[in-house]
Amino acid sequence: MSHYLVHRLLQAIPLLIAISFLVFGIVEIAPGDAAQMYIDPDKGTDPEYIAQVRESLGLNDPVYVRYVSWLTKTFEGDFGFSFRTRRPVTFEVSERLPNTLLLGGTSLLISVVIALPIGIISALKRYSILDYLLSTLALVGISVPVFWVALLLIQAFSIQLGWLPASGMRSVREQYEGWAAVKDVAEHMILPAIVLSLAQTASWSRYQRSALLEVLGQDYIRTARAKGLHEFRVLTRHALRNALIPIVTLIGLSVPSIVTGAFITETIFSWPGMGRLGVDAINGRDYPVIMAVTMLSSLVIIIGNLLADIAYVWVDPRIRYD
Amino acid sequence: MKRTLIAVLLIVLLSLPLTSALAQDGGDDDFACPNTGGTLVVAYGTDPRSLSGLYGNDGNSLFIITFMAEPLLLGGENWGDQIEPALAESWDISEDGLEYTFHLRQGVKWHDGEPFTAEDVLFTYEAVLLEENAIDWRPNLMQGDQPMQFEVVDDHTFKVRLNEPDATVLTALAIPIVPKHAFTSLEMLDAPYNTSPIATGPYKFVEWNTGENVVLEANQDYWRGAPCIDRLVVRFIEGAANQANALLAGELDYARVDGADLTPFENNPDFVLATAPRDLMRYVGFNVRSPKVSDPAVRRALAVALDRQAIIDAAAGGYGTLADSVFTSAAFMYEPGRNAQYPYDPALAQQMLADAGWTDTDGDGIVDKDGEKMSLRVVYLGTWSLMQAIAPLVYDNWRSIGVDVVLDPLDEAKSYEEIYDNVSEEKPYDVMLGGWGLFGPEPDHYRNYLVSPTGFFAYDNEEVQAMFEEGRRISDPDARYELYAEVDRLLWEDLPMIPLYQAVGAWVYRSDLNIDAAELNGTFLTGLKYPGRAYFEG
Numbered sequence: 001m002s003h004y005l006v007h008r009l010l011q012a013i014p015l016l017i018a019i020s021f022l023v024f025g026i027v028e029i030a031p032g033d034a035a036q037m038y039i040d041p042d043k044g045t046d047p048e049y050i051a052q053v054r055e056s057l058g059l060n061d062p063v064y065v066r067y068v069s070w071l072t073k074t075f076e077g078d079f080g081f082s083f084r085t086r087r088p089v090t091f092e093v094s095e096r097l098p099n100t101l102l103l104g105g106t107s108l109l110i111s112v113v114i115a116l117p118i119g120i121i122s123a124l125k126r127y128s129i130l131d132y133l134l135s136t137l138a139l140v141g142i143s144v145p146v147f148w149v150a151l152l153l154i155q156a157f158s159i160q161l162g163w164l165p166a167s168g169m170r171s172v173r174e175q176y177e178g179w180a181a182v183k184d185v186a187e188h189m190i191l192p193a194i195v196l197s198l199a200q201t202a203s204w205s206r207y208q209r210s211a212l213l214e215v216l217g218q219d220y221i222r223t224a225r226a227k228g229l230h231e232f233r234v235l236t237r238h239a240l241r242n243a244l245i246p247i248v249t250l251i252g253l254s255v256p257s258i259v260t261g262a263f264i265t266e267t268i269f270s271w272p273g274m275g276r277l278g279v280d281a282i283n284g285r286d287y288p289v290i291m292a293v294t295m296l297s298s299l300v301i302i303i304g305n306l307l308a309d310i311a312y313v314w315v316d317p318r319i320r321y322d
Numbered sequence: 323m324k325r326t327l328i329a330v331l332l333i334v335l336l337s338l339p340l341t342s343a344l345a346q347d348g349g350d351d352d353f354a355c356p357n358t359g360g361t362l363v364v365a366y367g368t369d370p371r372s373l374s375g376l377y378g379n380d381g382n383s384l385f386i387i388t389f390m391a392e393p394l395l396l397g398g399e400n401w402g403d404q405i406e407p408a409l410a411e412s413w414d415i416s417e418d419g420l421e422y423t424f425h426l427r428q429g430v431k432w433h434d435g436e437p438f439t440a441e442d443v444l445f446t447y448e449a450v451l452l453e454e455n456a457i458d459w460r461p462n463l464m465q466g467d468q469p470m471q472f473e474v475v476d477d478h479t480f481k482v483r484l485n486e487p488d489a490t491v492l493t494a495l496a497i498p499i500v501p502k503h504a505f506t507s508l509e510m511l512d513a514p515y516n517t518s519p520i521a522t523g524p525y526k527f528v529e530w531n532t533g534e535n536v537v538l539e540a541n542q543d544y545w546r547g548a549p550c551i552d553r554l555v556v557r558f559i560e561g562a563a564n565q566a567n568a569l570l571a572g573e574l575d576y577a578r579v580d581g582a583d584l585t586p587f588e589n590n591p592d593f594v595l596a597t598a599p600r601d602l603m604r605y606v607g608f609n610v611r612s613p614k615v616s617d618p619a620v621r622r623a624l625a626v627a628l629d630r631q632a633i634i635d636a637a638a639g640g641y642g643t644l645a646d647s648v649f650t651s652a653a654f655m656y657e658p659g660r661n662a663q664y665p666y667d668p669a670l671a672q673q674m675l676a677d678a679g680w681t682d683t684d685g686d687g688i689v690d691k692d693g694e695k696m697s698l699r700v701v702y703l704g705t706w707s708l709m710q711a712i713a714p715l716v717y718d719n720w721r722s723i724g725v726d727v728v729l730d731p732l733d734e735a736k737s738y739e740e741i742y743d744n745v746s747e748e749k750p751y752d753v754m755l756g757g758w759g760l761f762g763p764e765p766d767h768y769r770n771y772l773v774s775p776t777g778f779f780a781y782d783n784e785e786v787q788a789m790f791e792e793g794r795r796i797s798d799p800d801a802r803y804e805l806y807a808e809v810d811r812l813l814w815e816d817l818p819m820i821p822l823y824q825a826v827g828a829w830v831y832r833s834d835l836n837i838d839a840a841e842l843n844g845t846f847l848t849g850l851k852y853p854g855r856a857y858f859e860g
Contacts, residue, residue: 030735031733031735031736031739032734032735032736032738032739036735036738036739036742036743048461049456049458049460049461050743052453052456053456055456056454056456056511081512084371085369085370085371085372086372086511086512086516087517091532092532095532095533096532096533099533151567154567154571155567158567158570158571159567159570159571162571162572165571165573166567166568166570166571166573167557167559167564167567167568167571167573168534168535168557168559168573169534170534172361172363172535172537172555172557172573173361173363267560267561267564268564270534270557270558270559270560270564270568271533272531272532272533272534272558273533276368276533276560277533280368280369283734285735
């Protein structure tokens with residue numbers, strides 16, 4: 001097992017380098033560069049000034065020089081400076097990553113806690129009114145646009161009822177400390193976390209339902225029942241564990257989104273996360289930040305897949321990596 | 323309002339050749355806060371690029387900087403619509419117009435308690451001139467290839483020497499001043515100052531929470547008097563609709579929300595909805611080198627074909643004033659009604675086109691002349707929702723008089739390449755849609771954009787260029803007023819661009835927030851001329 005892990009981690013290194021090469025190339029091919037983003041579209045800007053900016057950002061070097069210098073610096077742990085703000089990339093990312101992890105992690109947790117029971121109930125009560133109701137709700141959850149749900153929730157819970165904050169991560173009027181600060185952040189997180197988990201919850205509950213249904217039709221379930229096992233035990237010991245395998249894959253695949261953030265939700269709720277950072281960076285052709293964000297998400301995707309593989313071993317003893 | 327503005331300018335300009343101290347004290351010192359304390363929460367788009375007044379030239383940065391920093395005088399680009407003293411109490415101009423002596427305000431302190439002196443002014447201007455710093459104010463301090471000369475006479479007297487007389491120098495010098503003692507050298511591209519500024523304005527920097535907000539607090543030593551409100555938070559909330567929601571949810575006290583649905587604020591006792599003209603013009607610009615629109619008569623016909631009021635109502639939600647000049651009302655010589663309005667009249671437009679030789683000879687519904695069809699490529703920044711809204715209206719209006727229109731929304735990078743780079747005289751479009759502004763009272767600031775051969779309109783009109791040249795040389799205020807009034811008339815006649823409307827801002831704020839003395843003024847990005855005088859009613 002440990003052998004396997006080391007092997008997989010080593011494999012990740014050339015993969016990450018290849019990804020960095022591709023992303024760097026794509027940013028290079030995309031029209032426009034960071035210096036042009038200093039142009040004020042309201043007025044236009046002195047071309048000489050743009051040339052100065054270009055020089056000061058080191059954009060005049062050939063692309064391979066810039067790539068190699070980026071690569072060597074990255075191996076030394078130096079991600080460079082943001083072109084937009086001229087602050088260290090590590091600073092920009094570290095300011096936002098915890099916020100995104102918090103929101104993304106919470107919404108993932110909400111999805112798991114709600115989706116799995118719903119899926120199980122739907123499968124057990126197949127074709128019942130409850131099943132139809134939950135299926136319809138899931139369909140709605142998958143179909144409605146995120147921004148529309150977000151605005152609806154803000155209108156209802158922030159503006160009409162005044163129960164929950166509509167924007168930001170912390171109150172700016174009061175400066176809370178200790179538990180009050182935790183409670184403050186939690187209150188700010190409720191609406192965006194619900195919005196973010198909605199579609200995920202809906203689709204995972206469908207997967208859980210069909211996975212469980214498939215397992216329930218297997219021979220070993222019939223055997224278990226034939227042995228005279230109590231239905232509850234059949235379900236918990238034999239069916240659920242097997243039905244978890246596809247869900248674990250799904251969860252593993254969605255782990256990266258906890259890190260990369262969600263642009264639309266973050267914008268509507270003014271959440272200071274990675275999604276807004278990433279989109280701002282792409283619009284500004286801010287390649288040190290683009291590179292850091294994409295490399296980080298690539299790394300998390302690799303780790304997420306690895307975690308899913310490890311989880312398989314736990315849910316399904318037939319799987320071994322020797 | 324307009325009259326006072328002109329009067330102030332006349333006073334300023336009349337004294338130009340007289341070598342007299344002309345400007346009095348900046349503010350009315352008799353203001354006292356009726357109530358103090360509280361936190362004012364305002365909002366703007368996203369994280370600033372820089373908090374240094376020398377680098378923060380994007381809206382996000384400027385919005386915060388105007389609460390903190392100050393130039394020698396107001397009235398420069400981004401600094402309102404009137405020339406009036408700020409850090410300089412008054413100034414004299416030598417008889418030959420080559421030497422400007424600024425008398426700096428005494429007793430002004432930086433936010434860290436150090437005294438403000440002429441050395442800071444010199445340091446600021448030298449830093450701007452240093453090429454490696456890549457500061458975009460640099461052209462302001464250059465006359466052709468020669469920089470202006472600066473001299474510290476004593477702690478509170480500062481001299482600027484010009485190589486040739488330039489009547490626009492006052493507004494050119496309106497650059498936020500930075501403290502010399504906060505820097506280790508003139509090179510400031512990566513100075514710590516850019517993220518933790520020290521200035522002289524009403525509010526001082528406390529902290530910048532990335533992605534969330536910038537917190538400022540009252541500068542108790544402010545020379546206009548300590549601000550009434552203790553704490554000011556600029557939150558980063560993108561989009562007028564999201565800001566409007568935050569206002570309704572009680573999470574914001576003051577924001578400019580034109581562009582959002584404003585009905586919840588109308589007749590709402592909890593909020594005040596106030597409007598003010600902004601120093602921003604939206605326009606349809608011509609590439610006057612394109613043979614199809616090189617004839618001014620054609621351009622006038624296309625103007626008459628546009629239902630500009632409908633564009634204001636549909637695209638800007640009614641928040642605009644029908645333009646009757648290529649200059650905004652902030653320009654000192656602007657006079658409403660000077661130019662005859664181009665009325666919306668499609669039949670007349672068609673007649674005007676026909677008079678200019680453009681008729682539909684082959685019956686395909688598109689006018690043509692000498693075998694060439696009138697087909698116009700209209701480009702604009704496609705990610706700008708306002709332009710998205712304006713473009714189809716222009717299309718409809720022009721199509722209805724037999725002008726073929728090809729709308730070409732460009733992504734950001736492409737539009738920088740095609741429209742905004744300003745380096746080529748060859749423009750790949752016939753028409754562009756855009757907006758510009760924050761030029762302040764000095765019409766000379768329009769020059770590069772309006773009459774430069776490489777500008778958006780490739781407009782190479784020697785007569786107008788010569789008039790702008792003369793505008794810099796002459797200092798007599800009446801003559802200057804007359805000269806620019808003539809430029810105004812001429813450009814309205816020749817129409818290198820069709821000004822659509824001057825933007826009107828809609829500010830919404832809590833009804834217990836009093837901004838009467840703070841003066842709502844749309845020509846400042848913040849909307850407030852004296853932010854320190856806003857207060858919460860008890």
